[in-house]
Amino acid sequence: MTHVLILSGTGWLGSRIAQRWVDRGAEVTSVARGLRPAPDGVDLVIADRSASDAYRDVAERDWDEVVDVSSNPVHVRDAAEALAGRAAHATYVSSVSVYAGAAEEDADETAEVVPAWTEADEDDYARGKVAAEQAAVGLAARLAVVRPGLIVGPGDPTDRFGYWPARLAAAGEGPVLVPETRGRVQVIDVDDLADFIVSAGARAFDGVVNAVGEPHPFEEFLTLARQLSGHTGPVRAVPAEWLERHGVGYWMGARSLPLWLPDDMPGFATRSNAAYRAAGGRIRPLEETIARVLDDERARGVARSRGSGLERSEELDLLRLEGSGTATGV
Template sequence: MEDVKILLLGGTVFLGSAIASQAIARGHDLTCLARGSAEVPDGAAFISRDRERDDALSVVSRHRWDSVIDLTRQPGQARRAVRELDATHWVFVSSLNVYRAFDRLEQDEDSPTVEPLGGDVMADMTEYGSAKVACEDAVRARYPSHTIIRSGLIGGAGDWSGRSGYYPWRFANPSGPEVFVPPDLSFPVALIDVEDLAAWLLTCAEQRTVGTFNATGVTTTLSAVLALAQSVAGSSVPAMAVPDDALKEAGISSWMGPSSLPLWIDDPSWRYFATLDTTRARARGLDTRPLEQTLTAALNYEQERSEPRHTGLTSDDEHRLRNLSEA
């Protein structure tokens, strides 16, 4: 593969870090422009810039790039980037949050999306999907040669959110005789390993793949995920499904965040949120590893992390659930 001159905008952690490391491993000429919350790999150039500043891109706007890879969630940043930068191909990392409804299994890329955000900055995460749609629109309007990747839930090494690593970690570090899990074990789940997503992003940049693509792993069930989590943890501690009313009484939420049980949503209209039809992406080279490998990588990260965990139940949460069940 001929060396590709790549500009990576935003993200020196998790997905951004995986993209950067693999780009260098493939022998590409990589420049990373970001605030710099983490170091870039050896061999990559780093430019520290706050993309909220009007002159943030001035130092890279003088160059011609083979591919730009942008991870932003802010429409103003996306609009400025496509207006000021000169590239042969553009790769934008979008999200499954762009879709309007999640009441059917594995929707494809032609499914209706939410309205684009009119402003340059989203007010909060409730506008995340609309903000990503606006970013997509900015890319399409300026760059006919583009790849837009609507990613599903990303897991594996470096998953700071804890969504992919919580259950393996909890099975490996139980606070009692059981591990509490959601009541609906048939809930559909899909995860894509961060390394697989990064690899395919770079392939799209190299091959100048044109189109909009869903990207996530194979759909499975929460029950299957929990069995794998228990297996990679080497644990014999059983899972215990907690009734929905008990979770509500204890103040336990779903999906992510403090005092939560991840990978499950207690709203029927969001039942298929994590699943996507990835037929088009797989036809263009997307390859995803077995989920067991992703959970193993997530567990290794969880066992070594020093920063607070953002998702799951603390030992105090679990003790509170046990006290409620014994009352």
């Protein structure tokens, strides 16, 4: 039997990885704080990874596969020290945020990364991921480092990707505010990512891959989302400068237009996925992912308050303020 240990594995992605290993007939153990239930068939070891004895119940066993999804480099380092010599293979889930630049399109895994995190009290996601990648080398002699782009799909807790199909569906015949942008949208479906991580572990894949989908112009993404959501109202595109002047942020967070990026970051959403594809990674059509997300958003409520995006009342206020605006052909 295959023995799999998943660290921090009860969240959105981690639970999917765990369930796939269970479905393969593996014996799966997850170390987590116990704030969320583990999937059926997973042995949950409740532990705080900041504690000195966090790995007490798993450090004396041998593992065929260890998966770590933590963004805390201290947690990854401590796990590597506790499990040294115990794992045949390990997978660390990193991020394309590790890259230092976003100006070059189609950059691959050899692109420069930011300096590694060094201060115990420093809160820097990208530098933390770099340090965690370095620490993960100690988990096993054979290591897969998977660098996803924006992970999307049903159940997404970040509310970024789902904002658009949900807002378009909720607006119906009403207007929707969008940014004028030459930017792209490049995502990875959470289930494609989970499938790849498990298959990579099963065959002991050793290497680094950007787990990213194909880049799509922002306007193409909106067109697909409109078609699938049935939105028939006007789409009003306004310049980035106007949005920023009126306190609308980009990428994520409250009072933002999610996924939108400044035009001087063309490389951020155009990373090369050649290595991921060569390693057997799947990229489902964007419209399929949008449809899956739209079904999930409808189940959760397309008009709900969200962690990312504009409230509908904020959007309507901005539309009124902007006036007639610029209608787009999206």
